[in-house]
Amino acid sequence: MAGFSDYSRNEETEVNGWIRFGLRLGVSAALHPFEYSKTLIQIGYEPISARPGKSLLGKPVMLLPNIFQYAGHIRKIDGFYGCYRGLAPKLAGSVLSMVVSERVAEKLGLAYQDDKDESELTEEESYVQFKYNLKRDIVLTVSGIVVAHPFHVISLRMMAQFIGRETLYNSILGSVAEIWNNEGVLGFFAGLIPKLLCDVAGLVLSSSTVFVINKYLIKDKVARQYNAGFTQFAFSSLLYPLQVVSTCSAVSGSRLMAGQPPIMPKYANWVDCWNDLQTRRELKRGSSLFWRSQAAYTSAVPTSFAPLPVLSRYQ
Numbered sequence: 001m002a003g004f005s006d007y008s009r010n011e012e013t014e015v016n017g018w019i020r021f022g023l024r025l026g027v028s029a030a031l032h033p034f035e036y037s038k039t040l041i042q043i044g045y046e047p048i049s050a051r052p053g054k055s056l057l058g059k060p061v062m063l064l065p066n067i068f069q070y071a072g073h074i075r076k077i078d079g080f081y082g083c084y085r086g087l088a089p090k091l092a093g094s095v096l097s098m099v100v101s102e103r104v105a106e107k108l109g110l111a112y113q114d115d116k117d118e119s120e121l122t123e124e125e126s127y128v129q130f131k132y133n134l135k136r137d138i139v140l141t142v143s144g145i146v147v148a149h150p151f152h153v154i155s156l157r158m159m160a161q162f163i164g165r166e167t168l169y170n171s172i173l174g175s176v177a178e179i180w181n182n183e184g185v186l187g188f189f190a191g192l193i194p195k196l197l198c199d200v201a202g203l204v205l206s207s208s209t210v211f212v213i214n215k216y217l218i219k220d221k222v223a224r225q226y227n228a229g230f231t232q233f234a235f236s237s238l239l240y241p242l243q244v245v246s247t248c249s250a251v252s253g254s255r256l257m258a259g260q261p262p263i264m265p266k267y268a269n270w271v272d273c274w275n276d277l278q279t280r281r282e283l284k285r286g287s288s289l290f291w292r293s294q295a296a297y298t299s300a301v302p303t304s305f306a307p308l309p310v311l312s313r314y315q
Contacts, residue, residue: 017112021098025091025095028090028091028094029084029087029091032083032084032086032087032090033071033074033084034067034071034289036071036074036083036084036086037067037071037074038286038289039086039156039159039160039247040070040159040160040163041070041285041286042244042247042248042285042286043160043163043247043248043251043258043264044282044285045162045163045258045263046064047073048065048069048070048073050063050064050293050294051063053293055293056291061293061294062293062294063292063293064292064293064294065292066289066290066291066292067289067290071083074162077162078162085159085161085162086155086156086159087155088172089151089152089154089158089172089175090151090152090155092151092172093147093148093150093151093152093155094148096147096151097143097144097145097147097148098144100143100144100147101139101140101143101144101147102140104139104140104143105136105139105140105143110132110135110136112136113132115129115133116129130207130211133207134203134207134208137203137207138200138203138204141199141200141203142196145192145196145199146192146196149188149191149192149195150176150179150188150189151172152195152250153179153187153188153189153190153191154169154172154175154176154179156191156247156250156251157169157250157251157254157256157259158170158175160251160256160258160259161256161258163256163257163258164256164257164258166255166256166257168254168255168256169256178255179254182255183253183254187253187254190249190250190251190252190253191245191246191247191248191249191250191270192246194243194246194249194270194274195242195243197239197242198240198242198243198246201235201239201242202232202235202239206228206231206232206234206235206236209231209235210227210228210231210232213231214227240284240287241274241277241284244277244282244283244284244285245270245277245283246270248264248273248277249267249269249270249273251264252267252273253266253267
């Protein structure tokens with residue numbers, strides 16, 4: 001009976017896990033037009049001209065379209081269904097990532113375990129539970145990203161086609177052939193290293209920080225939930241430049257207009273991409289989605305004409 005009860009509980013846990021995963025996929029699909037817009041912003045594409053305005057402090061700035069206006073522009077050009085370009089490979093990669101990462105974790109002896117209430121655990125047991133969960137999360141993250149990254153690259157390039165109006169990446173199979181014929185195996189993993197660094201570093205830093213703060217500073221359960229959310233947001237913002245580098249690296253070097261000079265340099269590697277974006281102060285572009293602006297400067301050289309604003313593309 002005990003064995004039967006354990007089997008039923010494991011089966012119920014797996015079903016609940018798939019239900020939660022399905023809900024996440026649904027939310028991801030619904031929000032895809034905004035992810036599409038953010039991808040184009042990270043690449044550096046600004047189809048709508050900035051307009052003069054003022055910052056919250058009253059300084060003159062050039063206001064860029066927010067994420068809703070950007071998505072509206074895409075819909076105006078490509079229609080409603082055009083806003084979901086790149087969604088199919090994104091969902092396929094998510095499903096493959098879910099299945100493969102769980103299998104890898106089980107093979108490594110890191111199967112899912114229900115967490116025990118920390119109030120019932122000793123300090124040593126609490127640390128053992130944290131260490132086990134962190135190891136499992138790292139395995140899930142790394143294996144999931146690696147197996148899904150080819151689909152991630154295809155999705156990004158499908159969206160990047162909006163810039164040059166190409167049709168090189170219209171289907172998953174056609175995209176696979178395009179990358180294989182022109183870039184080989186490495187093309188499927190363009191931008192992988194900065195993505196791994198961003199996600200793994202964010203996981204380790206946020207998990208460790210939350211564990212220490214909750215253990216020694218915060219005892220209230222509600223406050224702990226807020227602490228976890230704030231900590232994850234803080235480290236996500238800190239590591240955001242790696243997301244931009246990963247997106248640009250995944251597109252750079254392709255046959256798309258978005259990945260070729262003069263729109264984007266052909267980077268030798270992701271470090272080269274980082275250095276270039278850092279020099280141009282564009283590592284944070286797309287980090288702000290609702291209030292987007294560019295600083296406006298006046299020319300220091302006197303002329304007989306009214307000086308035109310020199311725009312910094314830092315967003």
